[in-house]
Amino acid sequence: MAKRPVKYSVVDAFAESAFKGTQLRFRLRWFSPVNEVKLCGHATLAAAHTLFKSGSISSDVIEFLTLSGILTAKKVVLPSGNTVADLQPHFDAIEKCPGSMGVIVTGIAPRESGYDFYSRFFCPKFGVNEDHVCGSAHCALAPYWCKKLGKCDVVAYQASPRGGILYIHLDEQNQRVLLRGKAVTVMEGTVLV
Structure with a gap:
């Protein structure tokens, strides 16, 4: 049985970070098996999840600089x-x-x-x-x-x-x-x- 190629993979998420107020900004890129793609929501969510869960980020907001512009990930817990x-x-x-x-x-x-x-x-x-x-x-x-x-x-x-x-x-x-x-x-x- 042939292996199915991975549709998207996240790379470069930790390559560049800068503080912008209290928010962190990371460069984020996505790749299919044959080329770079402009947007992948699942991979963005996975990158944000990994960063939030790592314990190294105290902010509740992360910004990703991508080919589609700046994407913002926030933890979704409302105050009440x-x-x-x-x-x-x-x-x-x-x-x-x-x-x-x-x-x-x-x-x-x-x-x-x-x-x-x-x-x-x-x-x-x-x-x-x-x-x-x-x-x-x-x-x-x-x-x-x-x-x-x-x-x-x-x-x-x-x-x-x-x-x-x-x-x-x-x-x-x-x-x-x-x-x-x-x-x-x-x-x-x-x-x-």
Whole structure:
């Protein structure tokens, strides 16, 4: 079986850095197996993730100087769950984001709410402006919030217009996220084939 070539790889991300206020700027380039490309959202996200996770950057904002201009990467944690719930997204802009399947926003829940954190997931590229309650988004959020809150069991509220509660357990040993919630039957029917 032939190996499939890697579609994009990130190089030069650490080659040049300069301080601009409190933001760091790195030169970032992308390459396909045969040439340099002007933009790759997934690779930009991967580079930002690597830089943020390295522990060597204290800023919450990184700028990349690229062939497509300056791209800015910010950590996406809002100051409160109420900010998450009140957010008014621009779906057209989200849909135009290169390389992005969607946008997850999250923030700490208000103390009186009974939840640990709030979230919302916007995915207009899939024909759904906002997912009402998204398990896969919470599989990504669970390791972050469990580490931040110092516990392996958290309760999340997805603050979509319909809303939903997720009971989440992070099993670090087996690298699994376990989700629990409630379901309600709203309709039953028969399909004739």
